[in-house]
Structures are given as C-alpha cells and as structure tokens.
Amino acid sequence: RIPDTVSDEQALFVGDVLATGFWATRISEITKDDTVLIIGAGPTGICTLLCVMLKKPQRIIVCEKSPERIQFVREHYPDVLVVEPENCKDFVIQNSEHGGADVVLEVAGSEDTFRLAWECARPNAIVTIVALYDEPQILPLPDMYGKNLIFKTGGVDGCDCAEILNLIEEGRIDTTPLITHRFPLNEIEEAYRIFENKLDGVIKVAIY
Known part of the structure; x- marks a missing residue:
C-alpha cells in the first residue's frame, strides 16, 4: 500500500526500475570503503545510483555515453564522478585504491559494457549484472585470469517494495526528477x- 504521504509520482517506479536498483544494490555487498562503478545512466541506472548512495560508499563513478544523461547526473548528483x-x-x-572498482553494477546491457564491467573491476571484486542482453555473453576466462571475480545476477521481484516506500516517505529516495514529461x-x-x-x-514519461 502506498502511504498517504507518498504521491503517485513518488511511487511510480517502485515496482519496476527502483525495485531493480534496490535489489542490485542489496546483493552487491557495498561497504563505506568501496569505489562503486555504475555502467549506464538510464532510468534503471539512476535508480541504481540512488540506492547505492544510501550505502554511502567512499566513491561512486557513473559511466555513460549520452551527453544528456551525463548532464542529468552532474546536475542532480554533483558528488558523483562521471566518465x-x-x-x-x-x-x-x-x-580507486585497489587497481579498479570494488563493486561494478552493469546496467547498460551491451556486449561492450559487459566486457567493460569486468575490465574495470579490481581483483576479487563483485560484478553485479543488472542489465538484460539481446545475445548471450561470453566469459573470456583466459583474459580474466587472476581477477578472481564474483559475478551476481538474477531476477528482481517486489519483495522490497514496502521498504522502498518507507525510504521514499522518509525523503531518502526521490525518483521524481526522472519524470521529464507528463501527458x-x-x-x-x-x-x-x-x-x-x-x-x-x-527520460521517463508519466501518463495521467
């Protein structure tokens, strides 16, 4: 149930992209000492970023190619590094302090970004695959020798929605800037x- 103090727009992404970002952050085991890399700054990437920010890691880096999305991140989240x-x-x-990111969350979903995710990870890092791919991806194990990476992935469900709504009610998550158009x-x-x-x-359209 949506709390009375949470608007429809505030709750709009709870059951989909925000739940995905929350789930991905939870399984990534982020600590306050970590450098976290998020690949992709679309709606799911931004929702993932919002949830990662709750963990207060030492450093967050967002990788994105779209100038408009880069500008969006810089405007709304000035403490986040963008590349x-x-x-x-x-x-x-x-x-980063250890030759790469401690945690990588791959949200973009292309063949190039899958490879980029593990290339940017330090040895013994966690790489969480949030994205969906059109084609099977390959683990080139000879190229990855010595990285000792932990890959995490899976399907998100709605089991965290109540907790997410509480965080929205407390003002700790706000996805309303993602709604750029209303019709x-x-x-x-x-x-x-x-x-x-x-x-x-x-970025996102709300229909009334």
Missing part, C-alpha cells in the same frame, strides 16, 4: 513518439 566509456577503465583505475491519456501517441525516439531530453 564516458572510452575513458572509463583508466579513469576508474586513477580514482494526459488522450495524448498517449505523442508521449510514445517522444519516448521511443528519445526526443527533447526525455
């Missing part, structure tokens, strides 16, 4: 056109 994919590995090594139901086709074609800086 583009082509510079990500070197940047993570320079901004009435009779303009649903225009809403889909903007969302599908990624126009006008759209």
